[in-house]
Amino acid sequence: MAFLEQINNDIKAAMKAREKEKLEALRGIKKVMLEAQTAKGAGGELSDGDAMKIISKLAKQGTDSANIYKEQGRQDLYEQEMQQVAIFESYLPAKMSDEDLTAAVKAVIEQVGASSMKDMGKVMGIASKTLAGQADGKDIADKVKALLA
Template identity: 55%
Template structure:
């Protein structure tokens, strides 16, 4: 069962369970999946890889929105966003721990031969590809800066 079918099945389960938070989050995910499938050149196909990228983007947007709501003293709205993020994160691969991420980035730095902050672009290019879905881009970037400094 591919990711699109899995989300569709989970929407049915959320309807039966009357789980409004999950239902809203999953319907939003499915909306973006359908938009991606019907985009010009997509030929009505959505790979799991593309689906994961969509979910990662939605999770990041949800977390960013929650931060903004918290900054505006709207914890009620932040809680809604974070609850939906939690539903979507189930579909993402397990995230790396900070220790695992540091080991992986050190290996990439050694592999690319980077030695200073000037080489950050080179390291980030490789790290972004290798660690896609396993760690947030912001965390990767911060750690690369620290290690190259």
């Protein structure tokens, strides 16, 4: 619950400071977290890891939307979306550098004892859990493919 409490406190602070864009982004985060918390089978609890996944997903969706707006020449909507993405990303841990990602994936490969592409599923399962929020799933998959090939 610590993460949801932090979001609630930041919503109050944004309301007091009259930061419209930040308030809108934080309310979006809270809405999705509450939906996940009350979903069937969720048990009413939301771990910090799940909260990170939710925020990461929102940031990725926002980036995708912003790119579509930019392609369509809607600079105003692009900028608005990128402001929200920046707010989402401020709650996420810093992304791993390429060297750090390579080292982490190599460590997982050694841990699992993977030697070929047949073992990619095992490696991806552990790497995705270990590196959640620190690296994009596509980047992890690309790195695993490159190292196992």
